[in-house]
Amino acid sequence: MEKKLYTVTVFSENQVGLLNQITIIFTRRSINIETLSVSPSALPGIHKFTITCYTDKDMIVKVVKQIDKRIDVLKSYYNVDEELVHQEIALYKISSKKILARGIMEDLIRKHNMQVLELNEHYVVFQKTGHHAETQALFDELQTSTGVLQFIRSGRVAITKSKIERLSDMLAYMEEKQKQQSK
């Protein structure tokens, strides 16, 4: 089956050790995690994990079910790129001397729509947000023209395009369950 990049979204209760519980599910199936980003979600007390990995459809379905099964996981699902608005952020540290000598700053800024975060006599720090290919393109260009002293890219953050809000639906469903039960 065809391998592609999947984005797994996991909403969980804020419990110690959840990241480990989630990552070992990938480890057991020997799937490499490409990017990982964890943060509190819009709902208080609920954490959101965004994980990307290359695998096939069959496997990602199994992995997501396995994640969903962990007691403190509220909801887990996967998407392909077309279903997402997604973004990464990258920082690039370049020698000031080299970049000034080459006089390419304005070109770069216009072409890559990047920002300058810091500039001093030793180095300059650029920031670029975009898809992986875009942040990579800037990296490649800088690497060949001036060299890059340091480079860092964040994990993907993503929001689904769909009109269905799976977490809210799930929470509403569970709330209904609880009401029925306490009757």
Place this chain on the structure above:
Amino acid sequence: MKPEIKTGSHALMHALLEEGVETIFGYPGGAIIPVFDALYDYHDRVKYVLTRHEQGAAHAAEGYARVSGKVGVAIVTSGPAATNTITGIADAMLDNTPIVVITGQVGSSLLGTDAFQETDVISITQPITKWSYQIRRAEDVAWAVSRAFYIARSGRPGPVVLDFTKDAQLGKAEFKYEPCNFIRSYLPYPDLQIESIEAAAAIINGAKKPLAIVGQGVVLGSAEKELVAMLEKADIPAACTLLGLSAISSEHPLFKGMVGMHGNLGPNIKTNDCDVLIAIGMRFDDRVTGDLKTYAKQAKIIHFDIDPAEINKNVKVDVSVLGDVKESIPAITAKLNKANHQAWKDEFLPYEEKEYNAVIKKELTSSEGKIKMGEVIRKVSEATNNQAVCVTDVGQNQMMGARYFKYKNTRSLITSGGLGTMGFGLPAAIGAKFGAPNRTVCCFVGDGGIQMTIQEFGTIMQEKLGVKLIILNNNFLGMVRQWQEMFQNERYSSTPMQNPNFVAIAQAYNIESRLVTKHTDLDEAIADMLSDDRPYVLVVDVEQNGMVYPMIPAGTCVTNVLLGDE
């Protein structure tokens, strides 16, 4: 009522009582002393059983849970004691056994410092538990315990670990107990989907050659009666997985035996001949399916399960019926037509005959040469009127136990299915006897496996526990020897065993014991063993080169059944 102030340790004991715990297995030590001190105050209300090793405590909790359906409990100290329970916890995870293991832990200020007897129990147990949680404050005890029991026993059951820091055991807090019956991130019983009920019923109604495969899910869901009603209404022959055995009586006319590597010929062959395969509370383990590429390809497959993660995990199915079998089975039965599949059922007969002539007859009736395992097991089974609980260890004794014991009542086979844990048998039998004191508990074990947990003779001695242990001594690691004979050119690497005098060991523990070497002595010895409820170790010298047949070599097609020399 005003909430009371209690130490974490007393809160734990109280919470366990609230959960209906009557028996606790365990072993004390430094990081759990406050809990054992509290336990001292509860001796009149809980039975505490000191095993001789923490692995034994975990397996005993499993045996207790498996026979009774209640949650088994083990309490041990930190570090090496906690790691000693790991095998039992992993075993419970694979076999969906509800147990709660409480481990002591160093004081929370010492966590992460490599303190004396500190191990990272939570990280170690996360992959092998349904839930594991560290209690670091006395005020969290009630919450954590109620959640632990709810998680362990609800939905698809499994093990839970509570790692209890010493300061939390000693700390004081208000205690107010509320049983947990809801966790918003956890859906133990998926809703029945009417469409899938209808789809499944339609397929079964259209079937000419239906075959049901029954797993432990039916037992865990207490749906034995519902199952039989469904099978009888639509006249569906059924086979069990190893852990499904005893969900339906061995004598039921629709019962066709066990599927899998050492299962019966008929149901294995018919798996690849039926037109509809109805898998109920089973998980298509590789020991059942063999090669997935050739497994039941001709059949429409219906899968009843409580766990969405099991659907399409190993075998792609046509219809999945998610939900609690206690509800889903009757829902489908209501939509089934009465049927008669006599011709199809008759197709099993030639296979039964063939297996009988090639395998079973020799195993049960040869009076020449050494005693055979199957012979011992069937005699013990019949001597208990097929009413006993059969506990097995792992190896040939296990497969023979599964094959030749007969089951009249549910929850009558306790064996380590998923993990295949040698050393499981004796401690699990101890747990089972506590869980079902009025039943006869017979445990079959090999000479290898018994020596992995033989120290539990001490537990039997101290508790005067009427476990009937049958050591099937072939002076070999028999099952491995069998593979070596079949697949390794008879190179018996590391499988012959020089054994101690098991009778003398049992007697040293003050347990009555006897050695049988001749066919003619067997009946009388078994009758003596079963004459009352005293502990007993029966040592039977069995054939050294016995083989378990039929056998489907690992990873091959389910119709590739070897019957040995005919």
